[in-house]
Amino acid sequence: MSIDNNKHLVRLFLEDVYGIWNINLIDSIFHAEYSIVPHPILPQVESSIEGEKTMAKIFQTAFPDLKLIIKNVVAENDIVCAYWKATGTHTGNWFGVKGSGKKVSFRGSHHFSFYEDKIKKISVVLIV
Numbered sequence: 001m002s003i004d005n006n007k008h009l010v011r012l013f014l015e016d017v018y019g020i021w022n023i024n025l026i027d028s029i030f031h032a033e034y035s036i037v038p039h040p041i042l043p044q045v046e047s048s049i050e051g052e053k054t055m056a057k058i059f060q061t062a063f064p065d066l067k068l069i070i071k072n073v074v075a076e077n078d079i080v081c082a083y084w085k086a087t088g089t090h091t092g093n094w095f096g097v098k099g100s101g102k103k104v105s106f107r108g109s110h111h112f113s114f115y116e117d118k119i120k121k122i123s124v125v126l127i128v
Contacts, residue, residue, distance in 0.1 A: 003075045006114050010073060010080045013119065014110065018068045018086075023056045031118035039108070039126040041095075052122075063088030063104070080112045 009029050016022040026049055035047040038055070045051035045058075059066060066088035073082045085107045091099040108126040112119055 003077075003080075005117070006078065006080050006112070007073055007075050009114070009119055010082050010110070010112055011070065013112075014068055014070055014082060014084060017056055018059065018066060021056070021060050021064075023053050023060070026052055026056070029119055031115050031120040033115075033120060034118075035121050037121070037123040039124045041126060041128070042124065058094075061092040062090060062094035062099070064091060065089050078114045080114075081109055082112070083107070083109045 012025060012029055016025050030049050030052065032049070034049050034052065036045070036052055036055070037047075038044065042055070045054045063086075066086055068084050068086045071083045071085055073080060075081075085105065087103065087105045090097075090102050090104050093099065106126065106128045108124060111123040111125075113121045
């Protein structure tokens with residue numbers, strides 16, 4: 001797969017899965033042997049496609065109006081890194097904290113690797 005196609009999958013993941021909550025898209029863009037390396041402060045989920053869906057649902061519950069803006073994407077060979085900023089209203093449970101109704105903002109990056117034209121692994125860094 002080309003670097004441009006890899007970057008396209010990254011944008012689909014960040015903008016569609018986390019931007020408009022098209023969580024089922026994960027099935028078509030993730031490799032069957034997908035694994036996640038979550039940031040230590042994120043909820044620990046199963047390292048699988050189903051685990052990634054669970055993570056997206058956790059964010060959707062906590063921040064249903066989440067807006068994720070991709071600031072920069074860098075790619076080389078089968079690695080793509082995306083730096084982003086997210087804002088939303090904390091209306092649902094997040095780390096055991098009930099929704100506060102307050103606007104929040106946080107930044108982070110996802111580091112993607114690819115295999116057989118699909119996302120195979122993600123490492124996440126979250127800056128709150």
